[in-house]
Amino acid sequence: MKDSLIQSTDSAYSYPLLIKNLLQAPLVSAPDQEIVYRGDRRFSYREFAERVRRLASALTSLGVKAGDTVAVMDWDSHRYLECFFAVPMIGAVLHTINVRLSPEQILYTIDHAEDDVLLLNSEFLPILDQIRGRIDTVKDYVLLHDDGPVPDSHLTFSGEYESLLAAASTDYLFPDFDENTRATTFYTTGTTGFPKGVYFSHRQLVLHTLGVLAALSTPAVQGRLHRDDVYMPITPMFHVHAWGLPYIATTMGLKQVYPGRYMPDHLLELIDREKVTFSHCVPTILHMLLKSPLSRTIDLSRWKVIIGGAVMTRALCLEAMQLGIDLFTGYGMSETCPILTLAHLKPEMLDESPEVQADIRCKTGLPLPLVDLRVVSDGMENVSRDGRSTGEIVVRAPWLTQGYLKDHKNSEKLWEGGYLHTNDVATIDHQGYVKITDRTKDVIKVxxxxxxxxxxxxxxxxxxxxxxxxxxxxxxxxxxxxxxxxxxxxxxxxxxxxxxxxxxxxxxxxxxxxxxxxxxxxxxxxxxxxxxxxxxxxxxxxxxxxxxx
Missing domain, CATH: 3.30.300.30 (ANL, C-terminal domain)
Structure with missing residues (x-):
């Protein structure tokens, strides 16, 4: 095939797909919209953009340059959101550390990612004290602190986050660079051995943002995300960019609420007080929220929730639906950025009974735009679209990790045959709905x-x-x-x-x-x-x- 490449005018701007460009629309359409932390700290988008520039200036004053790695250990906060933007926008790599790993695993990820600077919430100082003297790469520590006295620690900090931002310039100009530059790194929660590092480029994160935004904003009613929604993540920001939703919410200029540490009644109070309408979480978190007596005293009928990370049971779905919650499944993996499918109901399905709707909402869902998802046999042949024949989900999409960091062997295994292998066993029906039936390692052969x-x-x-x-x-x-x-x-x-x-x-x-x-x-x-x-x-x-x- 003969290519017919476009000719570019000398003065034309190629517009690389960089994270910084996601910030343009909300500063025009919603500069006064709120970003809320724990219900008591509020920033407009205009202030948020200024803080992003200040953070970039502060990091560069510490010596951070393109290609360096900046790690974060924090609860879900406005600070974390600022890092989602400022760190990759200066050409550095953001490493979101899983604070629930063991100290030894955290040490491994810090060294493996070659972190240069670590932004650390004071609540996690005891973790760092357990691995003191064994961190080889980090040159500077920045303290993140909310209230009360700072605990004693052996660490020497280069400064406190808010003080550094207050002293930093607001005039930082973010450069253009190759859109394939690595933007983020984080580690899968390994159940055996050490976690594996996955990574994503600016291009991949921007395309994931646009792809998921398109899928969420196209339904007429059910599961629809729109500009009047209020967004609050209940999936940790260290885990696959909180499923990429903070980038989407920022691009849309939504009101955003960041809860800090997850405590059931605190989360429910924020949902009620801040009028939260869109969230995402794993089934265990939702189960914990619904067990709280407070869930029966507040109005949850405006709340739309994507459930992922584990299969949602029909019983949990029906319980939530009885409270008016618009619950539906989203599917993906750490390796897929993560969202691949969403279990939106087609218009005619909204007239079905709650029991029939629950069956659909609990399915893995329909693939997003730009997602080439197949359910295949051992020979990589497509299984029948009958809702009964099972096979492995394999996938191609523009936002899949291209490998595991410094791990060629497992990277090749992940991408064997040119498709990313999920190890999830599933069916697909005539309407295109995928339903995971198990993990390949968890099927029981009787x-x-x-x-x-x-x-x-x-x-x-x-x-x-x-x-x-x-x-x-x-x-x-x-x-x-x-x-x-x-x-x-x-x-x-x-x-x-x-x-x-x-x-x-x-x-x-x-x-x-x-x-x-x-x-x-x-x-x-x-x-x-x-x-x-x-x-x-x-x-x-x-x-x-x-x-x-």
Whole structure:
């Protein structure tokens, strides 16, 4: 094929896709809109842009230059949002440190990312004290502090965040550079070994922003994000850029609310007081919010929530819908920036019953614009679009990580065959809706038949005395594997739950043909708590190690 490249006029501007360009529209359309921190600190977008310039000036005065790495350890805050912009806009790399990792894992990520400057919330000083003297790369520490006296620490700080900004110039001019420059790095929450570093360029983050914005703003009603919405993340900003929504909310000029540390009643009070209408979180966080008595006293009927990070159960969806919450699934991974699909309902589906709607809202969803998503067999052949045939989700999109940082072997495995492999097992139906049935490592093979651990968990959660549950495969000489249900009884249940009651509950579904008869081989074990990863997902690797040893 002969290319016919456009001719560029000498004076024409090529307009690289840089993060700085996401800030232009809100400064024109909504300069006085609010960005709120914890309900007691408020900044206009005009002030926000000035603070971004001041932060850039302060960092460069510390010696930060293009190609350096600036790390952040903070709760969700206006400061974090300023770092989302200022750090990559000067050509440096933003490393968002997962504060829920162990001190040893945090040390590994700091050294592996080669952090030059670390912005540190004073609440995390005890973590740094545990790894004192072992951080080799960091040259400067900047203190982030909210209230009260600063705890004692061995660290020497180059300054306090607000003081540095107050003394810095507002005249910083952000340069143009190649849009493929790395903008961010963060680390997947590894369940074995050390976490893997993923990274994204300015171009990828801008395209992800535009792609997700297009998907969220096109529905007529359900799950629609629009300029009158009030946005509050309930997914940590250290985790995949809080799913990229802060970039989208800023581009749209929305009122934004950053809650600091996640505490159920505090989050609900902010939703009520600041009139929050759009959020995102993992199922465990929503479950925690709905357990609070306060959730029954405030109006949640305006609240739209994307659920991701783990499969949303039908029981949780129906509970939220009863309170008027517009709940729907979003799917992606650390490696995918992250959003790939959204479970929006098509217009005719809005007339269906809550039960039918919940089935759709709990699906993985429809691929976003620019996302080439396939469900394939082991031979990379597309499975039938019948909603029953299963295969692995593989994907191409302009915002997928191009590899793991300094890890060629796992990078090639991730991209084997030219598609990014998710390791998620799914179906796809004739309307294009994808539904994850399990992770490839979590499917349970009983007498040659595959059982979905996620499907079993969903059915178990319909039992009124089950609070939480995780299902793993247990080796068995006769059957190959048997499902083992780890059950946390529901607090305040009218009667204690028993293994016999749970097995009768499961057999009822099997007798109706809703699940395989192999479920009669289920074993039940009652536990006080279920291990989770640092971002709230059920940690099945840890559970297998603990209960199958």
């Amino acid at each position: 007498a040659g038949e595959w059982l979905s651990s996620l499907e079993l968990e969903d059915i178990l959660l319909h039992h009124p005395a089950v609070g939480e549950v995780a299902v793993i495969g247990q080796p068995d000489e006769k059957w190959g594997e048997r499902p083992l249900a780890l059950v946390v009884p529901k607090a305040g249940a009218t009667a204690p739950v028993t293994e016999k009651a749970i097995l009768l509950h499961m057999r009822g579904y099997a007798d109706k043909g809703l699940i395989s008869k192999q479920v009669v081989l289920l074993r039940v074990r009652f536990v006080e708590a279920i291990d989770k990863t640092s971002v709230g997902k059920i940690n099945k690797v840890a559970l297998r190690e603990k209960y199958l040893a």
